[in-house]
Amino acid sequence: MRQALLALLAKEPAHGYELKQALESIFGIAYPSPNIGQIYVTLGRLEKDGYVRAVDVEQANRPNKKVYYITAAGREALETWVDEPTEGPRVRDEFFMKLVLAPLTGLADRMALVNRQRRHYLSLMRDLGELAEAAERTDPANRASLLLIEGAMLHLQADLDWLERCQEELQ
Amino acid sequence: MSDTPVVRVVNLVKIYQTGGLPVPAVRGVDLTVEAGEFVAITGPSGSGKSTLVHMIGGLDTRSSGEIWLEGRRADTLSESGWAVLRREQIGFVFQFFNLVGNMTVADNVELPALLGGASPRHARERREYLLGELGLADRADAAPAQLSGGEQQRVALARALANQPRLLLADEPTGNLDSRNTRDVLRLLGRVHRQGQTIVLVTHDARVASMADRVVSLLDGQIVDDGAIPRVRRRPAGGAGDVVELRS
Ligand SMILES: Nc1ncnc2c1ncn2[C@@H]1O[C@H](COP(=O)(O)OP(=O)(O)OP(=O)(O)O)[C@@H](O)[C@H]1O
Ligand SMILES: [Mg+2]
Secondary structure (H helix, E strand, O other): OHHHHHHHHHHOOEOHHHHHHHHHHHHHHHOOOOOHHHHHHHHHHHHHOOOEEEEEEEEOOEEEEEEEEEOHHHHHHHHHHHHOOOOOOOOOOHHHHHHHHHHHHOOOOHHHHHHHHHHHHHHHHHHHHHHHHHHHHHOOOOHHHHHHHHHHHHHHHHHHHHHHHHHHHHO | OOOOOOEEEEEEEEEEEOOOOEEEEEEEEEEEEOOOOEEEEEOOOOOOHHHHHHHHOOOOOOOEEEEEEOOEEOOOOOHHHHHHHHHHHEEEEOOOOOOOOOOOHHHHHHHHHHHOOOOHHHHHHHHHHHHHHOOOHHHOOOOHHHOOHHHHHHHHHHHHHOOOOOEEEEEOOOOOOOHHHHHHHHHHHHHHHHOOOEEEEEOOOHHHHOOOOEEEEEEOOEEEEEEEOOOOOOOOOOOOOOOOOOOO
């Protein structure tokens, strides 16, 4: 979230609620509606790090609103973030832990663990499929949203393929 | 009548015996598919998926066990008995398409309906509908050899559905498709399933499998899992998704 907010502020100063709306419209249906509290907490941290600064803007009949803008240090941090390669996806290994350790604990049968996990992944896949359909229907112009969902589906497919490998090898 | 399962196999076994050692491909499978059900079969390469659906469609003989289709014993049928049953009740999509090479795409798709007794007009309308749904309307006059693998595969699906069969058996129907064409196939499968089509489909593609009512997992010729895909509700109804998670 830090970098997303910095990027938005690099475009133009904004207050918290505007940032929330911008995130929603850019990422569309694939993005969980960001919590305004979380946005303010992150802005507070960015301010403490010297990456953003806030000015109070007076409003008629309302409390002042804080408008945030990016600092030179913030712009530099953003550039560094954009320039460096991004970590690849890391193997989500909590399930793998369960699978490898299961026989030691005597608590679970590996076959049953794999089967349950497969059904769970497939239900997530179904959910993503429905999400993609909804995105296509309600916001077809938002390619970012559709691509995010497709990316999530491809990751899930890889998880399922790996699960199959685990089942073959560890049976 | 609708209480009779469309497919019931009991302790089905297939052992290939080609010269040397016998290869057990399917080892004691019990499977029941009710009318209107959509069952996906998954499993690693060589786990017996194709062998199983070929036996259910009468394209491969069983070594032992029983196959019942619509309440009628089928494994004891003669080859010509199977041919009639297939023509009347089963649509089959092969892993490697099997289109008739010297007929156009349109004729390939219309043929099963014509053989099944449909009027030429009805066969043509059904063909136009199916090819349209699969984005192939403009390929109707082509020969199969002029099509890409993915196009041939979609023609094979159209052909299998031409006759509105009681049972659709499909072996990796999206194996050669990119994601846009897969979406067309998924949409058509979803639509015919909602209209009551019974489907048994082999797939590695989780998007396809996730549309099924039930998933059967094969390993080394045996069923290791058979059950419904649970419903998750990650999203509050009407709310946004959570595909991306931006960390703070
Ligand atoms: N005609 C045949 N003669 C001998 N062995 C065969 C024959 N067909 C299949 N087999 C063997 O039977 C086993 C199951 O094969 P099958 O084609 O059913 O697997 P599958 O699950 O469909 O695999 P894939 O995902 O690669 O399509 C394999 O070990 C295969 O080598
Ligand atoms: Mg196969």
